Each structure stands twice: as structure tokens, then as C-alpha cells.
Amino acid sequence: MAKIAYVLLCHKDPEAIIQQAARLTAAGDYMAIHFDGRSSQADFAMIRKALTTNPNVCFARKRVKCGWGEWSLVQATLNALESAVASFPRATHFYMVSGDCMAIKTAEYAHRLLDAQDKDYIESFDFFESDWIKTGMKEDRLIYRHLFNERTHKRLFDLSHGMQKRFGLTRRPPVDVQIQIGSQWWCLRRRTVEWILSFLDQRRDVVRFFRTTWIPDETFFQTLVRHLVPATEIECRTLTFLMFSDYGMPVQFYNDHYDMLMGQDFLFARKISPEAQELKSRLGALYAEQGVEFQISNEGRNLYGFLAKRGRNGLRFAPRFWETESTLGRDRELLIVTCKKWHVAKRLVNRLRDVSNIPALAYLFDEEGTDMPDLGGIEATLWKRTRHRRALVRMLFDYYETDRLVICLDPSALDLMQDFCADRAVTRILQIDCSLSDAYLTGHAERIGLAGQQTSSLALERLLPTIRNDIQHEADRIRDVGFDHHGLIRESDSDEQIAEQLMPFFALDHDAALTLARTEHLFTD
Template identity: 55%
Template sequence: MARIAFILLTHKDPQRVIDQARRLTASGDFVAIHFDRNAPAEDYRRIRDALADSPGVTFAARRMKCGWGDWSLVAATLETLRAAARDFPQATHFYLLSGDCMPIKSAEYARSFLDGEDCDYIESVDFFDGNWIKTGIRDERLIYRHWFNERRNKTLFYASIDLQKRLGLNRRLPEGLQIMIGSQWWCLRRQTVEAVLDLIAGWPQMVRFFRTTWIPDETFFQTLVAHVVPRARIRSRSLTFLMFTDYGMPVTFYNDHYDLLLRQDFLFARKISGEALDLRQRLGQLWQAEDQAFPISAEGPRLFGFLTGRGRIGRRFAPRFWETDGSLGRSRVVHLIVAKKWHIAKRLTRRIRTLTEIPAVDYVFNETEAGLPDMGGVASSLAKRERHRRALLKLMFERFEFDRLVLCLDPAALSLIRDFAADRAEARILFIDSRFDDDYLRGHMRRMGLASDSTPPEMYRRLLPVVRGDLEDEAERLRDMEFEHFETMAGHLPADLNAGAIARFLDVPAAIAQDLAATPKLFAD
């Protein structure tokens, strides 16, 4: 059975460290602690005194003054890892944690999970080809030597890089070592830890290289584990759930995140707010739970992105530079059916194809199969279609050999709607106004990935008004744009009003518009 030695890196709040160590060892596991030497000495003494009688707790032999981005974090981890490997021979796995981490599964579940597969869990992708670094310097992390910390002395940090660059002081990477990168939070088997420590002891030049790289906690263990362990035995992922905001800052979890955290496919989560006392208490009790099931839905990142994105209206709809030139042509008409309930819009386009000669396609920017003719490479992916939206429509006009075209758009696609309305071609909009009952909204949440079959009723209850309000807001923003040619139809409106809207939208005779409005089960869900 798996027994875990937790490598606990901490720098503040001694009582929280004490509580965390007692909680984790109460299940029969172990804890090795490093407490930052930048912290007050009396805080460290308090931790040592409180845990002196705990046989499952040990401490790093040396304490480091840790700084974000530099070697000290790796050095602190190594000191603590060596202590754990020495003092806890029964440990089968070594799990790196911070003081802001809390369990989101039980110890029973964690052991069963680790027993299920003989492998290491560490995110490890190729440094140069993996596209893992999104912002900041990249190759410069490795090829130049870093003696200064960017956060403590930004001027010297960048001056040092510029000087090395001007003098051509690029250095070679350690021969025979493929540099890997990934999250610093890992869980490794004992044999892997022992192999890494042996490699470090026998290869001092490699250690000297990493000592002067930038942010080595994202490359050191990731590289060494991949060097000593076959790829088939590495799962390139962390078992600690964390997310980042649009600004690159870690998301902090609070009391109302308990249900969301438990449904993620991870064993621990960070960062848990120090003020979230109820969440901390519940997660602390969870570690001791027995026979508890954990339905996994893993919708956390998508749900967080949805909820935070709602507060950024207007920022995502800026025109793309490659769309600012070109036109569909003054003589052409684009008929846009805008509907959140896609099945209604597609019933109408199917009927339009039957009763008129106007070409009509479906949600070409949302669905691969949308009634498109052969368009070549420009239609090979949804991303390419949206990126080359006007080129796509021009080709569609040419393929259909017609100067009018009907297509469907979701109300959320305001950038597309605004772009087509601004073209020299005439754009007409038919908005299908829909009512959304709770059953539809639940299905909508599942389709968006905000919920799953295992999502508890309480989460649905809390999300329903949020999602309903979001859909209503989409419709209001569409109306507020005050397009010149804008019609509305709805299932609750009289048939003659819907027929009139269709007649003006498509410029078809009244009889055909009435037949279209009377499409069987048009508004049925």
C-alpha cells in the first residue's frame, strides 16, 4: 500500500503549518518540512516545539532564504527531500506541497490512486518545442547565467542579460540532457527520488548549470526525472489542482468552492485562502474520511473561465487586423439567423432550402458539418473559418453562384455579427427570441462543460440564475446594437408577426413567408 512522504515548503503562518503536518500524519503518512529562513526565527521554533513528539515529522537539515525564480527553491526542496528519504524508509511516494495546499480527496482515495499505476506524476514537456512558456523570457532562462533575481533587482537582472548577449556569452546545455519544463508540483516514487539524488551526487557540472538558470523549479526535477525514468512511466501532469487568471496569477479558492474542488481529478489543490476557514476545516476533515465516493467532472477551469469572463464584456470583441480590409461586395446580401437554440435555426434553414432558391447553411463557425459545399483548406477547421471569415463567405457566394446567403450564428458571436453588419454588403438579421426553462439551461451547462452528469443539484441551483442572466444579457446586447435590418421572431408571437419578420428578412412573397413560419414543430424543444 502506498505511503506518502509530503515535502512541505512553507514560509509563513506557523499554526497553519502545524495543523497541516498533524492532519497529514494522522492518516499514517509522513511530512518533511522546510520553513523559509526569511521568516522569523521564533516562528520556526514554534513549529519545531509543537511537532517535536510527532514521529511522522522531520525537518530539512538546512533552511534556505528562498526567492521566487532562483535556485533557492530547488535547494530547499532537495534538502527536504533528502531528509524525507533518509528518515522515512517506509515511504513509497514523495509529494511536493506548499503551505497553501489542501487535500481535495481522502487519504484512502489518494493511496488507492497511487497504487493503481506504477508511475511518476510530474508535468514534463520539451522546453524548446512544448510551447509551455506563455510570457516572459524563454531561451534566455537557460543560455545565460542569472546571478540576480528579477523581483529583487530588475535593473541588474536585465542588464546582466543584455551584457551577456552583447558579449556573445551563450553557454551550452549539459551534454546528453534534454531540458524539460512543467509545473513544480509533483509526486514521485521512491526509486525515482533515489535515482535523481544519485544523479545529482555524480554530476556536479549539471547542478552548477541549473544553479544559474532562471526559474529552475520549473525545469530541474522535470528534466532529471525524464532523464532517469522511461517516458512510459511518467504521467506528464500534476496531481495538485491549480489555475491561473488572465493576468498569470494563481486562482485563490474560498469557502464556496468546496463542491467544485472535490470534483476535480486531482488529490490536492492550491491556493486555498487563509481566510477561507470553513473550507480549510472541511478539507482537513476530508483527508480522514473513509468509504467516500468522489464523482469526477473536472469542469473547474471552464467554469472559472466562464464566470470570470462574464465581467469582461466588450474586451474580447475587438476587430482582428486581417479582417479590416476587403469586402463581400456591395451587391450581396448576408442573411444572419441569430439563435441560441440551434435546433430551431436549423429547422428554419432546412425549410428555406426547400421553399426558396436562397442558399442556406447552418452554424458554420460552430459545427464542422454545417451544409457547406466543398470549400478547400479555408474550411478545414473551425478556428480557420473564423480567422478567415470574409474569405470563407466570398468562396461560399462563388460556390453557390448566388448573391444572397443565409447562415446561422450564436448570439454569443457578437464579433462576427458586428463584423458582417459593418461590411459593404447588406446584412440582415433575424433574431429568434427563445425562452429558457431549467431543463434547457441544465443541458446548456453540460454542453458548455460547466457541468456534467455528476454535478450535484446544489451546484445546478446556484448556476441556473447566473447562466440564465448571461443568455438574457446576450440578447440585450444584440438588440442594443440597433442594426439597420433587424427582425425578431419567437414561439410566443402570433404566426402572422413571425411571417412578416421572415418576409422582410428574406425578401420573399407573403405566402412563402407564411409557410416558413408554419414549419412543423419549428419551436419545439
């Protein structure tokens, strides 16, 4: 009889991870957990303490700092797989899941399905011949080396990619390996996993190649399984039900999707909305049940496509969500850093990427050129971003697959701060007060068109006090509102004082907060 070792990659919500592990192992299955190395050490300690007495749970031998589209996700998976293979000799299958996945069938049903066919379940389509990649980079994923993360270091990513194209610095995949592509959610037999681990010990050239490909979690296992396993033993499909919107975002499932999910010919669904508490409760109780009959209809994708098409044709029965008031999500946190000196806030959030995995965008409502992901056009102009502010930020939460997001706002944007604070999500504001020299104020006056190169020194002497008072007034207005979650750091504060404010705001430990407080040239003009 099949026994499944679930390979769980996760980075947040320790209580949900503990519950998920308890549910899936209660039916006799196993779980190997990799908790992102960028995430809170306290959260990881909480998970380990809660599950240390569960013999059916193990942890990856080493935590990796993961980044979307990077080799780090593959390395994290391999670390968890190696621990699972060593810890669970009775496991017959290894099933890749994330913290956003939940079972939509019983353990009894899953075991019966896996026993019925001696096969691996993984999407693996020819990388060059198939049309699996709908938009964006295709061949360039492989033939160029990608050393930077496109989401966190977009300019470096684009610069590196552009320079390689300009100078023709291409490379070829390993000649004896046919590159495949498909969903990263798979279920592999024990023999296949052991073959893969053995192959990697012998073929370090293959590992070196994939280390610098872009989004290798969609090609690495897909390629190796097709290379090592006869085609007759591969079921070219995923057992995890997931859909994507027209904007390339994962479709989320809510409370009223329960019956639809039960009818899909899959074992898990991704991704369940953080707000769908009733759905989570019902699915959580489902896995251990026995004797449940499922009527498979598989209408999910067709139904979603039908409704989406009607929306595009103007035949929808309700407005699109950005045309009405939308919410960021009850269980999400929006972290707003506000500072008049934009370069100070930018340095802080750039350094934040080195000490945490919280996505951060600088002054997206103030600068047209802010690095933004493609969200279907809503991000195209400042006017659109501001008009659809909540919808935009919600889409950013979905794009980065996170429940915590940092943005920077100018102190003049009090109306935006108040609007976000009125949302059901938790909004925290960190105000940075900087000293304002006459030289800075003169430059500021020139940037906003109040002064120019020909402005006399006498005119500037009269203008600068007014500008200084105006900036101070903006800062005072923010403090006077009395926001529930408001922090303040000043340029005159010591590193320890700044760290004390950063710890609760970003949910960092003391060392990480102190590292952030000591950002080089943080307040330098």
C-alpha cells in the same frame, strides 16, 4: 500500500503548518518540512516544538534563504527530500506541497490512486518545442546565467541579462540532457527520488548549470525525471489542481468552491484563500475520512475559462473587482514606511531585503518609474495606481505570494494612509523624521519647481521657512490622526532606539532589527 512523504516548502503562518502536518500524518503518511531561512526563527522554533513528538515529521537538514525564481527553491526541496528519504524508509512516494495547498481527497483515495499505477506524476514537456511558457522569457532562462533575483533586484537582473546578450555570452545546456519544463508540484516514487539524488552526486555539471538558470523549479526535476525514468512510467500531469488568471496570478479558492474542488481529478488544490476559513475547516477534516465517494467531473478549468471569457466580452454579471471597493484581505499586513527624504526610506527597505523575505516597493504612488511587476496594466501609470489603490496592492500581495508587504509613501499622502487603514487588513505605519538642512530644502524646492538655478538667495531665505513648516505640518497631521499601529523613528535616535521601533513593525528579532538600524549612510543626504 502507498505511503506518502509530503515535502512541504513554507515560509509563514506556523499555526497553519502545524495543523497541516498533524492532519496529513494522522492518516499514517509522513511530512518533511523546509521553513524558509529568511523567515522568523521564533516561528520555526514554534513549529519544531509543536511537532517534535510526532514521529512522522522531520525537518530539512539545513534551512535555505529562498527567493522566487532562484536555485534556492530547488536546494530547499533537495534538503527536505534527503531528510525524508533518510527518516522514512517506508515511504513509497514523495509529494511536493506548499503552505497554500490543501488536500481535496481523502488519504484512502490518494493511496488507492497511487497503488493503481506504478508511475511518477510530474509535468515534463520539451522546453523548446512546447508552448508551456505563455509569456515572458523563454530560451533566455537557460542560455544566459542569472545571478540576481528579478523581483528583489530587478535593475541588476536586467543589467546582467542585457550585458550578456550584448556581448553574446551564451552557454549550452549539458549535451546529453534534454531540458523539460512543467509545474513544480509533483509526486515521485521512492526509486525515482533515489535515482535523482544519486545522479546529482555524479553529475555536478548538471547542478552547476541549473544553479544559474531562471526559475529552475519549473525545469530541474522535470528534466531529471524524464532523463532517468522510462517514458512509460511517467504520467505527464500534476496531482495538484491550480489555475492562473489572465494576469498570470494563481486563482484563489474560496468557501463556495468546496463542491467544485471535490469534483476535480486531483489530490490537492492550490491556492486556498487566507480568508476561506470555512473551506479550510471542511478540507482539513476531509483527509482522514473513510468511505467517501467522489464524483469526478473536472469542470473547474472550463468553468473558470467560461466566466473569464464573458468578463472580457463585457457579458459578466458583476463589475471587475477593481471597479468596486476591494479589500486587501483580512489576514494580511500592509507596512507603510513614510519619509519626506525618499532616499532614506529606499535605503531602509533595500537593506530589509537582506534581513527578511518581506517584499518591498518604494514610493509606488509617487514615482512613475518604481520597479513594478506586470499586473495587466493597472500598474502602468500613477493615475491608475492611485485610482485602484486597494486592488493594486491586493494584486501585489498575490503576485509575491505573501501576507506581509512593505510600501513607501510620501508624508503628503495622508488620504492613502487613511484609506488603507480603513481596510480589513492590518495596516502599520512607520514614520521617519529627518533633519532638514537649508541645502536639502533648497534642493527640494528645485525638485518640485518652487525654485531654480536663478532664484536669488533673498527669495530662498523667504521661501525655505515656509517649506520647512509645510513638511513639519505633514508630519504633524500623520501623528494627529492617531493611527492604531503607528511607529516613529528620528534621525537623532540611537541605533538601539531605532531597532526598538523596527522590531515590532517588521516582526524582526533584535539582531536583525539592529542590523537594519545600522544601515550604512541611512540618513546621509
